[in-house]
Amino acid sequence: MREYFRPYTIVAQLANTNVSSITLTDSxxxxxxxxxxxxxxxxxxxxxxxxxxxxxxxxxAANNSVPPASALLGDVSGLIGGIGKTNAxxxxxxxxxxxxxxxxxxxxxxxxxTNFFITYGQIKTGNPLRDGExxxxx
Numbered sequence: 001m002r003e004y005f006r007p008y009t010i011v012a013q014l015a016n017t018n019v020s021s022i023t024l025t026d027s028x029x030x031x032x033x034x035x036x037x038x039x040x041x042x043x044x045x046x047x048x049x050x051x052x053x054x055x056x057x058x059x060x061a062a063n064n065s066v067p068p069a070s071a072l073l074g075d076v077s078g079l080i081g082g083i084g085k086t087n088a089x090x091x092x093x094x095x096x097x098x099x100x101x102x103x104x105x106x107x108x109x110x111x112x113x114t115n116f117f118i119t120y121g122q123i124k125t126g127n128p129l130r131d132g133e134x135x136x137x138x
Contacts, residue, residue, distance in 0.1 A: 043114030
């Protein structure tokens with residue numbers, strides 16, 4: 001079974017530990033409900049970053065705010081998200097249709113200028129009957 005994917009990309013740069021909220025948009029700047037998100041970091045040092053699927057309602061902490069990566073050590077209950085290293089890390093979400101997201105929260109564990117390459121979109125399953133009807137050429 002084939003899958004179809006129209007990827008969108010955003011490049012973001014963070015330099016401090018503040019939480020940055022990033023809306024995933026289509027080419028007309030409308031929020032896009034995505035079931036695939038990949039965040040790759042390119043920075044120096046041994047810091048780490050967190051990505052939270054903030055548009056899923058249970059991703060919020062008890063005080064209704066997403067903590068920065070620097071505060072995740074300790075008593076924070078489970079957040080829908082992932083953690084990666086800034087010098088070579090990737091965090092990916094491959095979600096069901098029921099859990100599509102259009103916003104992520106991104107933060108660093110320490111002040112360290114880091115570029116983030118965000119690829120996102122909607123992965124859909126193709127119709128195998130339709131594939132058999134496509135012309136194959138000569």
